Amino acid sequence: MANHVYDHGTGNEMSSSRPNGRQPNNMYDPYSDDDDDVMDLHMVCQLTRDIPMRQPQRNCPYTSEQYIKFLLSENPKSIREQLQMEVPTFVELAKQIVRRNVVDWSNIRLSLEESLAMFLFICGQSSRTRNAGDRFQHSNETIHRHFVLMMRALGNLTPFVIQPPNMDVTHRKIRSDRRYWPWFKDCVGAIDGTHVVVVAPKGDQMPYRGRKVHTTQNVMAACSFDMKFTFVYTGWEGSAHDSRIFLEALTTNSADFPHPLPNKYYLVDAGYTHLLGYVAPYRGQKYHLQEFNRRRRYHGPQELFNHRHSSLRNVIERTFGVLKKRFPLLRHMPRYDMDEFFDAEESSDEDEDDVEDEDEDEQVKFRVKLEFKMTMEMKMEYQLCNNTTM
Incomplete structure (x- = not known):
């Protein structure tokens, strides 16, 4: 069947024998679909002329x-x-x-x-x-x-x-140093807290902003005198006090805290509560190492005890310092989701019953006995250090 094409010159219809109604190559048809495709292609070429070709980024030959x-x-x-x-x-x-x-x-x-x-x-x-x-x-x-x-x-x-320390043997650091032996022969480690920088959610930043400028988490840890961590407790906001985290770790079985054996103890600083098995320094006396001069003239046995206590407990401070020096991510945190950093340990915790509270009378009895024993020993050491006699 012949197709009909409209002639603009004469106004008459012209028949065409080409199939599908297409015109010969020398005739112009303003309604042809081929011309529309050519114009569309021309417009696309104009628009994409200045767009650079995409180049692969990870193309270093060093895999x-x-x-x-x-x-x-x-x-x-x-x-x-x-x-x-x-x-x-x-x-x-x-x-x-x-x-x-x-x-x-x-x-x-x-x-x-x-x-x-x-x-x-x-x-x-x-x-x-x-x-x-x-x-x-x-x-x-x-x-x-x-x-x-x-x-x-x-x-x-x-x-x-991270394994608990061997509490049956006195550490060689204490045995080999006359400053600590035999005064601290029952000490099994030191406990302290440190702040780890985190990126907290925008609506929850206030609890994580404590003494530090950045948002942090307060992490409690215990270590041996080999500078090896024996316990780590994470997940607390930076504004949480050390003593609160400490008591929570002691009274919650899910924390798996390695409690000291009878007559053994950890060293803690003045920010923690003095309890059975956890010896804090004397309050109202010099304590930090920078407060003591090189002549080491002590004003009583309590100050001498605080100096030895601070010097031995300083192992936890040095352990934190080495860890943050080796892994700067703990000091300068990129924008990683905070939940991803602290869910590994929490996901493995199991619900257990709370540890029974220590008897208050037993704590008082232990503290009096320990203070009396250390006071008598420190008095003797104090006399030797200051060349005095009783």
């Missing part, structure tokens, strides 16, 4: 796997500076994660060593996700996902790493 092999095989100083960890420690930590089966790695494409290295790089350099992505040649989403995965894996590894 993440090659970088890990370089750190593990080359100068040990490199891995210490980048990951804040020695090669044997890194290898053993990776083995412990596999041996303890704290995370299922069967369906994960990246190796465990790569994921652990990305986590340590962010913590050791206080790095952002973009910087870690450029270093390890992975997308920001991959870096963030493996950071959270490894953080939870290490959180599940905590019960196998």
Whole structure:
């Protein structure tokens, strides 16, 4: 069937034998769909002329796997500076994660060593996700996902790493130093709190803003005289007082606090309550090390005791300092979700009954006995230090 085309010159219809009603190439049809497509294509070319071509970002030939092999095989100083960890420690930590089966790695494409290295790089350099992505040649989403995965894996590894101290044996640091032996022969460790910088939600920042300028969490910890943590209690706002966190840790079974054995005790500072098994310094006397001069002329046995107490308890301060120096993320926190950092330990807690309160008469009896014993010993030491006689 012939198709009809309208002729503008004569006003008459013209028949066309071309199929589908198309005109010959030498005839112009203002209603043709082909001309509309050409104009649309021309407009698209004009609009996209100045748009640059997209270039791949993670195209460094030095892949993440090659970088890990370089750190593990080359100068040990490199891995210490980048990951804040020695090669044997890194290898053993990776083995412990596999041996303890704290995370299922069967369906994960990246190796465990790569994921652990990305986590340590962010913590050791206080790095952002973009910087870690450029270093390890992975997308920001991959870096963030493996950071959270490894953080939870290490959180599940905590019960196998942070162990209570051996309370049956007096530590060699006390036995070998005449300043502490035999006055502190029953001491098993030191307890104190530290503030860790966090990014709190905008509507909940006030409870996390205490003495510090930044929003923080108040973390209580105990350590041995080997500078090894034996207990860590996280999750409290920066405005919470140390004594409140301390009493909560003692009276809550879910905290798994390693209570001292009978006649053993921890050293605590003046911010904590003096209780059975937890010896605080004398109040109203000099205590901090910077308050004592080099001549060490003491004004009584209580001041001498406070000096020895502060010097021995300072191990927890040095442990906190080393930890924050090695992992600056604890001092300069990038904008990571706070809940992701403190849910690993809380997720493994089980509901248990509260610990029964210590008998008040027993606490008073222990304190009187301990103070009398230490006062008599410190009087003798005080006389020797000041070259006096009774």
